Amino acid sequence: MSQFFDEMTNGAAEPRALYRRIAEWLRSAPPELLDARREQAEILFRKIGITFAVYGDKEAAERLIPFDIIPRLLGRDEWTRLEAGLVQRVKALNMFLTDIYGRQEIIKAGLIPQDLIFRNECYRPEMQGRRAPHDIWTHIAGIDIVRIDDEDFYVLEDNCRTPSGVSYMLEDREMMMRLLPGLFAQHAVLPVDNYPDNLLASLRSAAPPHCPGDPCIVILTPGQFNSAYYEHSFLADKLGVELVEGRDLTVRDDIVYMRTTEGEKRVDVIYRRVDDDFLDPLVFRPDSVLGAAGLMGAYLAGNVTLANAPGAGLADDKAVYTYMPEIIRFYLGEDAKLKNVRTWRCREPDALKYVLEHLSELVVKEVNGSGGYGMLVGPHASKEQIETFRQKLLRDPDGFIAQPTLSLSTCPTSLPGGVAPRHVDLRPFVLCGADGVRIVPGGLTRVALKEGSLVVNSSQGGGTKDTWVLADNAK
Amino acid sequence: MLARTADNIYWVSRYLERADFLARLIEASSRISALPTAYAAKQDEWTSVLIASGADETFPDHFEVANEANVTAYLAFDARNPSSIRNCIQFARTNARAVRTAVTVEMWEHINSAWLKLKNFESQHPEPTAIDREALNGFLDFVKETSSLYDGHGYRTMLRNDVYFFARLGVSLERADNTARVLDVKYQLLLPENETVGGSVDYFQWSTILRSVSALTAYHWVYRESIKPWNVADLLILRPEMPRSLLSCYGEVVRWLDAIGNQYGRHGAAQRQARAIKRKLEGASIKEIFQSGLHEFVDGFITETNGLASAIAEQYLLG
Structure with missing residues (x-):
């Protein structure tokens, strides 16, 4: 175990001060209690209907994401450092997008190769020369963070399109307060329940500048068969806004309306959980029924805000990711506060050569992949899998990046066989409004439940934990 | 309010009310068919049940005889009957899920739990025509309770x-x-x-x-x-x-x-x-x-x- 940073013990006999009470509780709590609480949590999640769909899995159309009842802790000072890094990063991401779709200074300065942008699948030529309302492109960002020691935070990837998981952050907290109120009360946990209020305020501030009166905000969902449908309905409920599908919308004279029982009602802000490709059949995929015809026209006319903006996906591209330290320095004149994981860009011949020689040690990711689909974890892959990836890489080197197999930190996790350390990451949610950046202290901790596994994605057998940021480091 | 939301919420209510009605109809008819033949109906009881529930046209596609076991199975448990009780509960849940934001947490959790119980019942009783009276009565009580509680939760918690x-x-x-x-x-x-x-x-x-x-x-x-x-x-x-x-x-x-x-x-x-x-x-x-x-x-x-x-x-x- 010693090669990994364990967030509770850090390899020592005594727990870190932050985890003292958790360690005591784990020592004294009978194993039956943990088992009972774990089962209770599952029953509650099922009853509430917090489920997600796994694509390509007919057997389990609605599955639960396993919930681990042992919380993951962060100290106040750790959080303060992380928060500052997140604010910096998201500012830079928005400035980068404004620049790319505008004057393209960063390309002119020779810092980013031109073809990386213009040949990128996430680049939207329709947005070239356009400005997003208030220059905000990514209103809701999920930045995936990992730790390998008790010092630094590393960004594993940026999610600037439609990051999901925030409902789990909120529901996990509810679950902990319900299942382990005593343990919760022993810790001064900073609250996260104001996230929906923050989101609403951010969306409201992002309304088109000439929007008359109180903006009408809606959430656009692909519908109840989408894997994140629970979250869409959860957020609509917490925000008190309509949850619309494409078929509820109609566009006339570049103005978006929703069909209501009282006729049509004008819509000003759309928090869309539908990918760019499906937003508007007139502009993007013509076969899409998930968006609304004319939506892009309304957006470009400045009559509706789309959050996140079309084209924002460019910034979370895994190839662009590798340039983030340069991007931050270019726009903000600062060093990046959050580190990037060392990355080989397979588009560069030297890097490709290295990657091909070290496939069994590296993690290889598709530049445009997400959700843990289409990636190779070298140390856990079979010879055939490695050969398949070698061929993929040779065919399309531009489509891949590679990273070292990270020694992700571990946290104590309650499993049917007892408590054991498992690898975790953290996705804090960063909100950008016209009036500033908002982050609630915490985020979604994802945990790889399989022993030794480094893949935390829910579609690949990952679970979640509540994340406690403590008001003081050792109460 | 979205037109689609109104449509969904209206149909959740209709489906659950229909499920309740079907449960009562089956209960009443089992009582009368349990009587000695001297008291039996002039009109065939189970055929009239099929007509009253609107299932008389599709029933012959799946069964030959309109007896108690077949009609009960078709009305209560058959997924091929668009108006069966199990489909009413399933459709109600699908509609409620489509408008989760329109129903209160209590209503949603209730209808979702009912659906989970239904699935559980079905996995325990894979052969609908072989369900005994005791299990059937338990199921019908569950259905009536499902509709009543949904109504009750709505009455207590909705704006x-x-x-x-x-x-x-x-x-x-x-x-x-x-x-x-x-x-x-x-x-x-x-x-x-x-x-x-x-x-x-x-x-x-x-x-x-x-x-x-x-x-x-x-x-x-x-x-x-x-x-x-x-x-x-x-x-x-x-x-x-x-x-x-x-x-x-x-x-x-x-x-x-x-x-x-x-x-x-x-x-x-x-x-x-x-x-x-x-x-x-x-x-x-x-x-x-x-x-x-x-x-x-x-x-x-x-x-x-x-x-x-x-x-x-x-x-x-x-x-």
């Missing part, structure tokens, strides 16, 4: 706005339709001449009709005499205090449609049609209804109710 009005409208309209269907199938039993013909044998038929709309006890409180067929018809059609009578249901239909119209500041064809049907019921007497033909009356009522449902969809639900 009194258009969402609530559409939910109530769905219940009232479905209930009116169900009562009318029972009357439509059993009308010949209620004709006055049956009194001399039937005697004690028909007593069980009449009480079955009352049971299927849970009105047996109510009958005694209202009339304080033994069961007379014209009283049964009077109770189910014209009595305003009987919650499943056609008049009472239309009192509700008009009430909720008016509430919707008032909130939106605009009344339309749906409100006008509903009020016209209610006025007709208010002006009717049971004597006149029998004179002009009970069957014709009920038939006309069902047609008008279908017309009203279309007007509601046109005015509010299709968007």
Whole structure:
């Protein structure tokens, strides 16, 4: 175990001060209690209907994401450092997008190769020369963070399109307060329940500048068969806004309306959980029924805000990711506060050569992949899998990046066989409004439940934990 | 409110009300078919159950004999029957899930739990025609409880706005339709001449009709005499205090449609049609209804109710 940073013990006999009470509780709590609480949590999640769909899995159309009842802790000072890094990063991401779709200074300065942008699948030529309302492109960002020691935070990837998981952050907290109120009360946990209020305020501030009166905000969902449908309905409920599908919308004279029982009602802000490709059949995929015809026209006319903006996906591209330290320095004149994981860009011949020689040690990711689909974890892959990836890489080197197999930190996790350390990451949610950046202290901790596994994605057998940021480091 | 949301919420109510009705119909019919043959119906009980539930056209595609085991299996558990109880619960849950934001947490968790229990029941009883009476009774109680609790949660937790009005409208309209269907199938039993013909044998038929709309006890409180067929018809059609009578249901239909119209500041064809049907019921007497033909009356009522449902969809639900 010693090669990994364990967030509770850090390899020592005594727990870190932050985890003292958790360690005591784990020592004294009978194993039956943990088992009972774990089962209770599952029953509650099922009853509430917090489920997600796994694509390509007919057997389990609605599955639960396993919930681990042992919380993951962060100290106040750790959080303060992380928060500052997140604010910096998201500012830079928005400035980068404004620049790319505008004057393209960063390309002119020779810092980013031109073809990386213009040949990128996430680049939207329709947005070239356009400005997003208030220059905000990514209103809701999920930045995936990992730790390998008790010092630094590393960004594993940026999610600037439609990051999901925030409902789990909120529901996990509810679950902990319900299942382990005593343990919760022993810790001064900073609250996260104001996230929906923050989101609403951010969306409201992002309304088109000439929007008359109180903006009408809606959430656009692909519908109840989408894997994140629970979250869409959860957020609509917490925000008190309509949850619309494409078929509820109609566009006339570049103005978006929703069909209501009282006729049509004008819509000003759309928090869309539908990918760019499906937003508007007139502009993007013509076969899409998930968006609304004319939506892009309304957006470009400045009559509706789309959050996140079309084209924002460019910034979370895994190839662009590798340039983030340069991007931050270019726009903000600062060093990046959050580190990037060392990355080989397979588009560069030297890097490709290295990657091909070290496939069994590296993690290889598709530049445009997400959700843990289409990636190779070298140390856990079979010879055939490695050969398949070698061929993929040779065919399309531009489509891949590679990273070292990270020694992700571990946290104590309650499993049917007892408590054991498992690898975790953290996705804090960063909100950008016209009036500033908002982050609630915490985020979604994802945990790889399989022993030794480094893949935390829910579609690949990952679970979640509540994340406690403590008001003081050792109460 | 989104037109689609109104549509979903209205149908959740209709499906759950229908599930409740089917459960009561099956219960009442099992009672009568458990009687010795001397008391048995002139009309085949289980065929009439199929007609009353609207499943008589598709049933022969799947079964040869309309006996208790087959009809019960088809009405309660068959996924191939679009109006089976299990499908009503499943559709209600699908509709509720599509508008999770419109129902309260209590309502959603209740309907979701009911759906989970249904799936559990089905995995324990993979062969619907082999389900014994005890298990069936347990299931029917569960269904009635599901509908009642959904209603109750709504009554206790919902905001009194258009969402609530559409939910109530769905219940009232479905209930009116169900009562009318029972009357439509059993009308010949209620004709006055049956009194001399039937005697004690028909007593069980009449009480079955009352049971299927849970009105047996109510009958005694209202009339304080033994069961007379014209009283049964009077109770189910014209009595305003009987919650499943056609008049009472239309009192509700008009009430909720008016509430919707008032909130939106605009009344339309749906409100006008509903009020016209209610006025007709208010002006009717049971004597006149029998004179002009009970069957014709009920038939006309069902047609008008279908017309009203279309007007509601046109005015509010299709968007």
